[in-house]
Amino acid sequence: MASILDRVRQGVVVGDGGYLLELERRGYADSGSEREKVGTGKGSGQFTPEVAVENPDALRGLHREFLAAGAQVLQALTFFATREKLSRAGYGAQTEAINAAAVRIAREVAGGNALVAGSVSRTQLFEREGPSPAGHVRDLLAEQVQLLVAAGVDFLILETFFHLEEMRIALQFAAASGLPVVATMSFRPTTERCSDGHSPAECARQMADGGAALVGANCEQEPARMLPILRAKRDAIGGRVGLAAQPAAFRTTDAAPCFTKLPQFPDDLETIQVSRRDFRAFGRQARQEGIAYVGGCCGCNAAYIRALARGVADP
Numbered sequence: 001m002a003s004i005l006d007r008v009r010q011g012v013v014v015g016d017g018g019y020l021l022e023l024e025r026r027g028y029a030d031s032g033s034e035r036e037k038v039g040t041g042k043g044s045g046q047f048t049p050e051v052a053v054e055n056p057d058a059l060r061g062l063h064r065e066f067l068a069a070g071a072q073v074l075q076a077l078t079f080f081a082t083r084e085k086l087s088r089a090g091y092g093a094q095t096e097a098i099n100a101a102a103v104r105i106a107r108e109v110a111g112g113n114a115l116v117a118g119s120v121s122r123t124q125l126f127e128r129e130g131p132s133p134a135g136h137v138r139d140l141l142a143e144q145v146q147l148l149v150a151a152g153v154d155f156l157i158l159e160t161f162f163h164l165e166e167m168r169i170a171l172q173f174a175a176a177s178g179l180p181v182v183a184t185m186s187f188r189p190t191t192e193r194c195s196d197g198h199s200p201a202e203c204a205r206q207m208a209d210g211g212a213a214l215v216g217a218n219c220e221q222e223p224a225r226m227l228p229i230l231r232a233k234r235d236a237i238g239g240r241v242g243l244a245a246q247p248a249a250f251r252t253t254d255a256a257p258c259f260t261k262l263p264q265f266p267d268d269l270e271t272i273q274v275s276r277r278d279f280r281a282f283g284r285q286a287r288q289e290g291i292a293y294v295g296g297c298c299g300c301n302a303a304y305i306r307a308l309a310r311g312v313a314d315p
């Protein structure tokens with residue numbers, strides 16, 4: 001099968017949707033909201049991906065839904081699967097098993113019909129402890145990248161990083177793996193700066209310099225509010241690398257332009273869900289704006305990915 005780099009040269013690539021929130025809605029992942037305040041970045045075992053070993057059929061089924069909806073890439077559910085984050089949820093000893101199972105399940109469903117991406121996200125240590133644990137963060141991200149490469153992913157997606165410093169650490173190991181890398185930051189609490197103070201344009205430049213093949217944004221904002229971030233990145237990279245976007249499906253506000261800081265997160269998210277029609281419109285717009293890779297993040301089930309794929313194909 002053609003690599004992700006070849007695929008984006010042929011046209012807009014449609015990714016898949018948000019796994020953990022959808023599996024939480026189905027009862028297979030824990031939001032943590034019964035135990036503690038969610039959305040602070042300091043949670044213990046919130047939204048960890050042990051479903052890959054505890055309920056593999058639930059994960060397999062969701063992959064199948066995204067594939068049937070038109071996804072050309074399946075992301076292995078390895079989000080928040082670094083050893084320290086899994087340890088906080090009581091699954092640290094299964095770090096190898098969870099990463100390996102998630103890739104195996106995605107590959108099995110993808111068959112010859114989709115590429116398989118390994119997902120790497122922030123460790124949450126920068127939010128919990130400030131920049132001091134950078135050495136520990138390096139060890140954790142290096143380990144996960146190595147596990148995903150060993151499990152045989154086609155490429156890597158680095159996503160939902162709030163701090164550019166942590167993204168740069170992840171990118172260093174990901175780029176050294178030799179696999180193509182998609183790198184997307186998430187902007188919280190504002191859309192003007194990431195959590196360690198860099199503009200979207202500066203993030204894009206540094207991610208491109210760090211070896212990412214595609215750069216962009218994911219999560220936190222609905223398509224309409226993410227678009228200005230994407231345009232700023234596009235202008236900053238000047239065509240050197242491609243653009244990637246995986247917006248959330250929740251309506252944010254000028255005061256809180258990130259859904260995980262809204263009081264509706266996580267137990268009232270249904271009240272701020274944007275429509276799948278908005279994702280169809282975003283698919284069409286993404287193609288016109290020259291975005292190479294589009295998918296959905298939190299709140300996007302298969303109906304949203306189907307709408308997105310239709311939008312990309314709309315005249």
Ligand SMILES: [Zn+2]
Pocket residue numbers: 018218219220248297298
């Ligand atoms: Zn998300």
